[in-house]
Amino acid sequence: MRIDVRNVTKKYKDTLALDNISFTLDEPKIYGLLGRNGAGKTTFMEILSGHILATGGEILVDGEKPFDNQRLTESVCLIKEGNNFKRELKVKHVLRIYSLFYPTWDQELADDLIKEYNLNLNSRVKALSKGMASALGIIVGLACKAPITIFDEPYIGLDAAARRKFYEILLEEYESEKRTIIFSTHLIDEVSLLFEEVLIIQDGKLVLKEEAENLRNNTCAVTGSAEAVEHFIKDKEIINKKELAGMMTAYVYGSQEQAEAAGLSVEGIPIQELMIHLTEKKGA
Template sequence: MTTVIEVTDLTKRYRDTLALDEVSFAIEENTIYGLLGRNGAGKTSVMSILTAQNSPTSGTVRVFGENPYENAKVLRRVCFVRESQKYPDDATARHAFRMASLFFPRWDQALADQLVDDFQLPLKKAIKKLSRGQLSAVGVIIGLASRAEITFFDEPYLGLDAVARQLFYDRLLADYAQHPRTIILSSHLIDEVANLLERVIVIDQGRIVMDEETDAVRHRAATIVGDSAAVEAFVAGREVLHRESLGRVSSVTVIGELTADDRSRLAEAGLDVAPVSLQQLIVRTTQHHAEARSSAAGPALSEGARS
């Protein structure tokens, strides 16, 4: 695989806020990535720097082997669509698509026309008068029809209803199968997009906490449910992501794929195994890292308070 984006020790600070803390990762060509994390985790900061709409405080970014900042040759190969996309006040969807066709060398007008029909988008209405769903459709159509070699979707589809979002996912997969390129999806709707993603990068409080192939992630954890004493005996010595208890029943999520021997022990102990969805795993992982950081910071804060 060819690396199309390489990020090394990327740091971004906004006054007193550290948005990105020495982030490093690589993006391969012709792959669909999920760039996931909570609000304020640093996802948009990463994408805005990669698309030269922002600059890093320190660290290096290479897109197609070059610095993207003020680099028209690189930027014409990249499309960045975001929920808060701005357009001229008097622009219509037709104007937006015309401008996009002039900028992106791989623009497919036939695909754009088909998507306009699919989303039932009015072309002559001023964009500022469109509904939120229609505005989202404008961004989605530009992102798909541009067929850019790298396309970032920073949650522009959140304004779409469930039916329209599914239409977007279906059209994305169909066109990606015929015209492979690198696609990076940022989304809070993790379970909705899980089947699209080939690899996930999870950012939490400005740091990468997961960078793995989706198939590998799916088998990383399991939730053990049953009698509290039996559950605790089974999970002893394992890395625990999350635990809940109600009376004498516990539910504990642990890291690690269960072996055949593990499953035999669970059956003998009368314990159940519940699958962990990608969304649950990411939520539990970020919670786990937050708790670990809080625990690590605790002694230092206490020492500081005493001094």
């Protein structure tokens, strides 16, 4: 399903959460939606899922607005960090409700995940630990098989092994049946290899939208004498640079081969580091 974001603005009283952002997601991929706390990521996801309205502009899914649109509501699933389900419901009732709501629901997958995470079907949501509540959200997000599935920090409380299992199952399900998956997380290093495209939002603005492979191939950290590094980066777009005792390290958009040919030490930039430096950049 094609997602068109057109000049979207969202204000909460005096706070500008989204500031006239525009972009298009036009094919099924795993998208990494990154940014610091308060950048506007959750607001964007809530508008896309039809939970709230934009103050200005619009988000269209296959040409239609998602708000108060049952066809699209059945095609978009948002799993947030917490408070996804009514606290008084039992786990089995939550799963039953979602199985009836989503026409693409995969009960066999849900059953497998219940066993994987050892979830008690008779427990009430309010009695679940943070980890078990996260597991329930993950089960719903994966088993719904919604064409647009959004995970907003979905694994709070899960240990490293349980998170790893989630990533593995997510990738397996995506490979078997492509859908648009939007993944917002602060544990970027853990999941960055899953991302096919990366979007970075800062202060309500889109800072970067790029294929993950291009980012890995076309950004690098170069280190050498300050003179040599300055000479190399003079015609390049600089993300960040720092100098100490006559030596300099610069984060740049540029070929690693070029930097090596210039006699500089070269390393790739992890996507988490790239996000940090881009969102620190004044005027980004």
